[in-house]
Amino acid sequence: MMRPQSPRYIVLISIHGLIRSQNLELGRDADTGGQTKYVVELAAALAQHPDIEQVDLITKQIIDPKVSADYGQPCELINEKANIIRISAGIDDYIPKEELWDYLDNFADNTLTYLNHQPRLPDLIHSHYADAGYVGIRLANHLGIPLFHTGHSLGRSKRKRLLASGIKGEVIENRYHLTRRINAEEETLASATRVITSTQQEIQGQYAQYDFYHPENMRVIPPGTDLQCFYPATGDEWQGSVWQKLSVFLKEPRKPIILALSRLDQRKNILGLVRAFGTSPSLQQQANLVVFSGTRDDPRDLSSNAQAIFTELLWAIDRYNLYGKVAYPKFLSSQEIGELYRLASLSQGVFVNPALTEPFGLTLIEAAASGLPIVATEDGGPVDILKNCQNGYLVNPLEPQDIAAKISKILGDAQRWRKFSQQGIHNVRRAYTWQSHVERYMEVVQSILNRTESRQELAIARRPALYHQGAIVSTIDQNLVGDPVALQELVTLLNQHRKEIAFCIATGRRLDAALKVLREHNIPQPDVLMTSLGTEIYYAPQLTPDRAWSNHINYLWNRQRVVDLLGDLPGLELQPKPFQSAFKISYFYDPAIAPSVEELKRILFKNDQTVNVMFSFGQYLDVVPIRASKGYGLRWFAEQWEIPLNRILTVGGSGADEDMMLGNSLSVVVKNRHREELSDLNNIQPIYFSEKEFAAGILDGLDHYDFFELCRATGQNHD
Known part of the structure; x- marks a missing residue:
C-alpha cells in the first residue's frame, strides 16, 4: 500500500443515540444499539493505525437531565489520537432519531464552524446512518473532500419490516418520517465516494432497492469480532457448566457435537438440520446434535410462531427417535455461549448454520474463532465468510442430504477437521478483527486520497415514486415453470423493471418447498412470497414474515x-x-x-x-x-404496499387461485391451464386467456395489458 504524504485526519459522523467512550448504554432504547458501539470502536481502532494523525467522532451534544451529563461535554478523549466531539443541533434535548430531521441543517452549520476552526481540514468524512449522510453530503460538498458512508440499516428495508408488523403506511410515515430518510439515503448514495458494507449480500440484497445503487462505488469490509470472548478450547470445558447442561440429554456425551445456534424462526431452518441428522444413521453414529434456540422458561410463553417451530422440533426428535442423541438446553448465559463453542471444538465437532437466508452470519465467525469447522447456507453472508476463512463447506439449506453429507465429510476425516479448525482460527484473526478491519479500511481510504482509484460517476435518474408502481403475482407450477427459454426471457424482463414493479409468488407450497423450486429454476427471489395458499407472507430480502397477517388470520x-x-x-x-x-x-x-x-x-x-x-x-x-386465501393475501399486500389492484397482474389456473384473479386485478390464464377450474370465468370475468403456454403466456399477458407502460403512466399521474 502506498504510504500517505502526511498522516490522515478522518472525521466520523454518527448523530443520534448516546455516544461516549466508556460504559455505553447499549439497549437503553432503539437508538443505542450496535451502531453506537461500532463507531466508538472504529474510532479507537483507527487511531491505532500509524497513518492516522487524528480521528474525530462527531455526534449531537445532549444537555438533558434524563441522561448522563457525559453527553453534554463538548469534547471527550477516546485515546491520544481519537476524540468524541459533541456539536449542538439547536436543541439540547435527547430526542429520537426520527425527530432530528428538522435540526440537521443546524447541526451541519455548527459542525462546519467547528471544522473551519481546526488547524487543518479533515482528509475524509465518513457518515453513519441516513441522518449523518444528510449532514455529510453538505459538509463534503462545501469543503471539497471525499465522503464515505455506512448505512447500518436502510429505510426501504425498514418500511417493509414495519408493514410486515401490521403498521399502516400512513402511520409509518407520521411516526418514522421514512420519506425524508429514503430521500436522504438516495442523495447520499448519489454523492458518496465510497459506501462501506459488511457483506456482498448487503450490497446486492438491500442497496439494490435504491435508484442510486452503484455497486462499483461500494466496498465490503467485514466487522471485527471480540477475540477475548471467542477463542480456542483450553481443555477445561469438559468440567464446565455447559457440559453439565448437555450431559443430561445425551447417552454418549463425549461424541463430537454438531452445534447450531439460532432463534426459533422458520427462516433459520433448524428443522432442516434435524431432518438431515434424523435421516442419516451414519451421522447419528458419528455425533450428537446440540441446538440452542434461545432462552425459554415455559414454552407456552413463546410467541405462537416460535411455539409452532419448537413443537415441530420435538415432533421431529420423536419421529426420528433421536432421544439421547439431541440436546436442546433451556438457558445459557452470554459467557456460556463462548464455552459452548469451545466444548464443541474440543469434541472435534462442527458448527452448522442451515438458514434459508443469512444476511451476515456472526455466529460463523465466533465458531471459527473457537476452532470449529463450519457448514453453512450458500445464501447470503456465509459465502463471504467461507471464502475468507476456508474452514468448511457451503450447502443448499433445502437439501437435507447435502447438509448431512458435508457434516459427515468433516467429522469422518481427522486431518481435514484439523485443517479447517486451524484455518478458521488463523483467518478470523486475519480478516475479522478490528485490526484487520482497519487495515482494509485504510487501503480503501488511501486509494481515494492518493488518487489511485476514483469514484465511478453514474447517470441514473430518480424514479417518479418512492415505492413500487405495480406488481406481478404468479403461481409457480405450470405458469413460471415449464418453458425454460420463455422463463429466462421473463426473468430478464422482471430484473429490468425490479425497482418499479414488485415480483410476487403465490403458491400452495410451504416456504422451504417454494424456495427450492425457485432456486432449481434460477428464478430470482421474489419481493413477496405468499406461501401455503396465502396463509403465510414473507418479504425480501431477509424473508421477513408478516406477523400482522398471521395474527389477522388466526381469528x-x-x-x-x-x-x-x-x-x-x-x-x-x-x-x-x-x-x-x-x-x-x-x-x-x-x-x-x-x-x-x-x-x-x-x-x-x-x-x-x-x-x-x-x-x-x-x-x-x-x-x-x-380470513386466509391467495386473494385475501394479495389484497393485504396491495394495501400495505399502497399498490392499486388495477396495477397488479395475477397469473393462475386452479380453483385455489380464483379469488386472487377476480375483482380489479389484471388476470392472465396461460394456455396449458385453460381446462382447469378457472375456465368457466371466461364468461363472467374479463380474464385474459392467453394462447401461449407457461412463461410465454405470462409475457403475452404483459403485452396484452401493456402492463409496464400502464404502471408507468398511472404512477406519474398519481404523483
Whole structure:
C-alpha cells in the first residue's frame, strides 16, 4: 500500500443515540444499539493505525437531565489520537432519531464552524446512518473532500419490516418520517465516494432497492469480532457448566457435537438440520446434535410462531427417535455461549448454520474463532465468510442430504477437521478483527486520497415514486415453470423493471418447498412470497414474515378441531407433514367416495368452524382460516404496499387461485391451464386467456395489458 504524504485526519459522523467512550448504554432504547458501539470502536481502532494523525467522532451534544451529563461535554478523549466531539443541533434535548430531521441543517452549520476552526481540514468524512449522510453530503460538498458512508440499516428495508408488523403506511410515515430518510439515503448514495458494507449480500440484497445503487462505488469490509470472548478450547470445558447442561440429554456425551445456534424462526431452518441428522444413521453414529434456540422458561410463553417451530422440533426428535442423541438446553448465559463453542471444538465437532437466508452470519465467525469447522447456507453472508476463512463447506439449506453429507465429510476425516479448525482460527484473526478491519479500511481510504482509484460517476435518474408502481403475482407450477427459454426471457424482463414493479409468488407450497423450486429454476427471489395458499407472507430480502397477517388470520381458527371433524370421513386422507402448516390442513380427496365439497363445508360450518375450503386439480382439498386465501393475501399486500389492484397482474389456473384473479386485478390464464377450474370465468370475468403456454403466456399477458407502460403512466399521474 502506498504510504500517505502526511498522516490522515478522518472525521466520523454518527448523530443520534448516546455516544461516549466508556460504559455505553447499549439497549437503553432503539437508538443505542450496535451502531453506537461500532463507531466508538472504529474510532479507537483507527487511531491505532500509524497513518492516522487524528480521528474525530462527531455526534449531537445532549444537555438533558434524563441522561448522563457525559453527553453534554463538548469534547471527550477516546485515546491520544481519537476524540468524541459533541456539536449542538439547536436543541439540547435527547430526542429520537426520527425527530432530528428538522435540526440537521443546524447541526451541519455548527459542525462546519467547528471544522473551519481546526488547524487543518479533515482528509475524509465518513457518515453513519441516513441522518449523518444528510449532514455529510453538505459538509463534503462545501469543503471539497471525499465522503464515505455506512448505512447500518436502510429505510426501504425498514418500511417493509414495519408493514410486515401490521403498521399502516400512513402511520409509518407520521411516526418514522421514512420519506425524508429514503430521500436522504438516495442523495447520499448519489454523492458518496465510497459506501462501506459488511457483506456482498448487503450490497446486492438491500442497496439494490435504491435508484442510486452503484455497486462499483461500494466496498465490503467485514466487522471485527471480540477475540477475548471467542477463542480456542483450553481443555477445561469438559468440567464446565455447559457440559453439565448437555450431559443430561445425551447417552454418549463425549461424541463430537454438531452445534447450531439460532432463534426459533422458520427462516433459520433448524428443522432442516434435524431432518438431515434424523435421516442419516451414519451421522447419528458419528455425533450428537446440540441446538440452542434461545432462552425459554415455559414454552407456552413463546410467541405462537416460535411455539409452532419448537413443537415441530420435538415432533421431529420423536419421529426420528433421536432421544439421547439431541440436546436442546433451556438457558445459557452470554459467557456460556463462548464455552459452548469451545466444548464443541474440543469434541472435534462442527458448527452448522442451515438458514434459508443469512444476511451476515456472526455466529460463523465466533465458531471459527473457537476452532470449529463450519457448514453453512450458500445464501447470503456465509459465502463471504467461507471464502475468507476456508474452514468448511457451503450447502443448499433445502437439501437435507447435502447438509448431512458435508457434516459427515468433516467429522469422518481427522486431518481435514484439523485443517479447517486451524484455518478458521488463523483467518478470523486475519480478516475479522478490528485490526484487520482497519487495515482494509485504510487501503480503501488511501486509494481515494492518493488518487489511485476514483469514484465511478453514474447517470441514473430518480424514479417518479418512492415505492413500487405495480406488481406481478404468479403461481409457480405450470405458469413460471415449464418453458425454460420463455422463463429466462421473463426473468430478464422482471430484473429490468425490479425497482418499479414488485415480483410476487403465490403458491400452495410451504416456504422451504417454494424456495427450492425457485432456486432449481434460477428464478430470482421474489419481493413477496405468499406461501401455503396465502396463509403465510414473507418479504425480501431477509424473508421477513408478516406477523400482522398471521395474527389477522388466526381469528376463530381451531386447527385441531377441523382435523377431528374430518378425520373419519371416507375419501379424505391427510397429506404428508411437509404439505401441512400452522394455518393450512391439506388432504388427498377422492371424489368417488368422499362427501361433496359443499357437504364438507356444511359439516364444518355446522360445528362452528368458520373456515375457507379450497378444492383444486380434482384431487386436493385444503382447509385454511376464513380470513386466509391467495386473494385475501394479495389484497393485504396491495394495501400495505399502497399498490392499486388495477396495477397488479395475477397469473393462475386452479380453483385455489380464483379469488386472487377476480375483482380489479389484471388476470392472465396461460394456455396449458385453460381446462382447469378457472375456465368457466371466461364468461363472467374479463380474464385474459392467453394462447401461449407457461412463461410465454405470462409475457403475452404483459403485452396484452401493456402492463409496464400502464404502471408507468398511472404512477406519474398519481404523483
